Amino acid sequence: MAEARTNELRVETTPIPGLLVVRMPLHGDARGWFKENWQREKMVALGLPDFGPVQNNISFNASRGATRGIHTEPWDKFVSLATGRIFGAWVDMREGESFGTTFSTEVDPSVAVFVPRGVGNSYQALEDGTAYTYLVNDHWRPGVAYPALHLGDETAGIPWPIPLDEAEISEKDHNNPRLGDVVPMKPKKTLVVGALGQLGRALHAEHPDADRVDLFAGEGVTSLDLTDPAAVAAWPWHEYALVLNAAAYTAVDAAETTEGRVAAWAANSTAPATLARLAREHGFTLVHVSSEYVFDGTAALDPGHTEDEPLSPLGVYAQSKAAGDLAVGLAPRHYLIRTSWVIGDGKNFVRTMQSLAEKGVSPSVVDDQVGRLTFTEELVRGISHLITTGAPFGTYNLSNGGPAMSWQEIAQAVFERSGRSADDVSGTTTEAYAEGVLAQGNPFAPRPLNSAMSLEKIRATGFEPEDALAALDRYLG
Known part of the structure; x- marks a missing residue:
């Protein structure tokens, strides 16, 4: 991690408008640790949107190097880890001046990221057995299309720790378009x-x-x-x-x-x-x-x-x-x-x-x-x-x-x-x-x-x- 773990809950802004990093304390002993992964009252008071999650999903990554994204889903997400460590990267895919802005950071169980609608989300597992969990404020619906971006897009220039030619990537993600071919997501x-x-x-x-x-x-x-x-x-x-x-x-x-x-x-x-x-x-x-x-x-x-x-x-x-x-x-x-x-x-x-x-x-x-x-x-x-x-x-x-x-x-x-x-x-x-x-x-x-x-x-x-x-x-x- 770029920063030491915190003993105090705090919310940090990023270059992408609305994309927020949440630093949360881990309370541990010989048995392991405990954290308040989503605490509405405290987090909203610190500036996190009261986004009303309705679904919780978990993505398990068996091996180091598993890489997913860049997906721009039409809902807000609150992402965090239960186990392991990732390199997370985000690209603003919304219509407007901030289109194409990027942000990346390492994430372990003491860090969460709030991803607003229209911001492309991706990550690379840095450890075996990484469990990536996320809350969303809309139910998944079949047939919903949304923008995606190639993981190796030269304009975004994401500094993946593990070279993409050594990473495990789905065929679908291999075929995502470059930024110049992406139609920006319009606001609601x-x-x-x-x-x-x-x-x-x-x-x-x-x-x-x-x-x-x-x-x-x-x-x-x-x-x-x-x-x-x-x-x-x-x-x-x-x-x-x-x-x-x-x-x-x-x-x-x-x-x-x-x-x-x-x-x-x-x-x-x-x-x-x-x-x-x-x-x-x-x-x-x-x-x-x-x-x-x-x-x-x-x-x-x-x-x-x-x-x-x-x-x-x-x-x-x-x-x-x-x-x-x-x-x-x-x-x-x-x-x-x-x-x-x-x-x-x-x-x-x-x-x-x-x-x-x-x-x-x-x-x-x-x-x-x-x-x-x-x-x-x-x-x-x-x-x-x-x-x-x-x-x-x-x-x-x-x-x-x-x-x-x-x-x-x-x-x-x-x-x-x-x-x-x-x-x-x-x-x-x-x-x-x-x-x-x-x-x-x-x-x-x-x-x-x-x-x-x-x-x-x-x-x-x-x-x-x-x-x-x-x-x-x-x-x-």
Whole structure:
């Protein structure tokens, strides 16, 4: 070994991004030794990814000189030895600037190496009876093709201790291509769920290469029903690193009907629960967008609803969203985004008020519901900030900033920016508005009167929400 054995667990970086060497203590006596080969809590605390192994394999090498690789498998590996000694070599085969970077070291039972997906792995046994063991975070599947590299590739220039013409190598490994002929491994993909909605379209603009699905196909979007077990089972979830769930049933009043209740629970509860289960199974990061409707609106206006406030949903829509929140919280890697009053590309409150202003209509608008607009542009910006900065997983409130406003005040702001007077928008109460809706035989769901949320948690990550009125100016301009 290049280094003496350690009495202290430690993790070291290498020239290959994400490839980590783990030095671990061996506790020995006359009987032999003991080691904690995989200790999740300690190793993750030292910087090892919490990669979620699902399979353990052992490769026994009967004779010194047995050489295997260079194999670039589409999953993470944690390699170590039970007995013997090896010379390990790794080559970065991932698409990007680090493609072709190499690293090698000797390994005995006191050393382990974390090999990220897309890094070619190889070794040469330096002792008879070497037992090479490795954990992986995906199950082996027949027919899976992945890049491989010739052990003697001149560009990689691996300094094998035992010359390759004296080593035991399989015929398959003898025929692996040179680096110049290798197609680099692409990173795992992003999936946008609910891609045809306002937020889904905005997320696609930020992630133009993402796969897109919705309940119905259209505009380059594939149909996928997350409540259909067969459709879910057939989808290649192992191909994704990030799933952005913008799908929701948002017809708040229609959710109070018999048919609407079923649809709301399917989209807002069952589907997120399915995604959370898949996130646990396949290790992808799940971003799920929820609503301030999970609260009853009785929180103080300042600071507003906080992330740790107990759930208190009022209507069917709100209850289905709250159930979805609980399910998503079980995904190991999740960002649960609670937002309010979303405005984007399509039919929405701001566009309706703009149209009324242009037509000369003077509407009456609810004045006792208070909150903040959230433009999809800002919602996407906040989500991207959490992902790219590696913010701690969990729940975050996210809306535009500025003072909380009533729906009437927002309508007045739209009228003023449309050349009309704010006085052309009169106020009414939620109760009076509901009476009119119910009198026409239509359903009406209860609303939280205070939809304002505290934004301090996301601000603490370095994200500063843009003032809602500044965003409104740009949206209408």
